[in-house]
Amino acid sequence: MKERNLFKINGFIGIVLLLLVGAVALFGFRQFIFTGNFLFLFITGLCALILLLLLSGFTIIQPNQAKVFTLFGSYLGVIKQEGFWLTIPLTIRKTVSLRVINFNSDKLKVNDLEGNPIEIAAVVVYKVVDSAKAVFDVENYKDFVHTQSETGLRHIASQYPYDNMSNDYEISLRQHSDEVAEELTKDLQKRLELAGVEVIEARIMHLAYSSEIAHAMLQRQQARAVLAARKVIVDGAVSMVKSAIDQLSKEGIVELDEEKKAQMVNNLMVSIVSEKGSQPVINTGTIY
Structure with a gap:
């Protein structure tokens, strides 16, 4: 029609x-x-x-x-x-x-690409562009939009992981909201074309791990964040130690053999990397 x-x-x-x-x-x-x-x-x-x-x-x-x-x-x-x-x-x-209509979908519990249960909801903005299709091709175009929007949201949520801390995927639900919104809009437009509806925008408004795994996932995120931070600290400490040894050798301030270099590297690394303040020890020489 x-x-x-x-x-x-x-x-x-x-x-x-x-x-x-x-x-x-x-x-x-x-x-x-x-x-x-x-x-x-x-x-x-x-x-x-x-x-x-x-x-x-x-x-x-x-x-x-x-x-x-x-x-x-x-x-x-x-x-x-x-x-x-x-x-x-x-x-x-x-x-x-023919006015622009928007609605918030219910919070859905779905599995992401990695199989983790998540809660997701979206806001969909649309309008009728073909009133004949909206009246004759579907029983009730508003109910049709709501049902197909939830179906499309479930489909898109299952195509991407919740997070991408391991960098195994190009797109994740949490870190690439614009890309996911674009894909969701395209998917809904294909589904709702039958009802003469144009999808103006579809965007995720709620995203979270399900309650049964939320605590475990939070611990995993915290652990990954700590590891990433420690890596930055260690990389910086190595660079500082290398710079200190090179400067001492270049200016001839002190003669260091391999054993003393190793000891100095160990002391500097412990001092820089340690989360607690280091207690300095002053060597005043041997007393007879």
């Missing part, structure tokens, strides 16, 4: 036609009263029927609104232009909002 424009004329022109038909009906009725000629009565009845048909053809379209018209079960067309219109009479009208 595709959207097509329905024949219409300005409603105020329709009121003028209504008044003209009413005047003819009144004139015919008066002539029947004065002359008794049933031809005038027939004209009056015909005008009254036309009057009723015209009255049933008036409709008002609000801004950002569309009305879908059917006649005796047949789809006629759509009026989307705001205003007061006269169209085909005896039609049934279905109003569809």
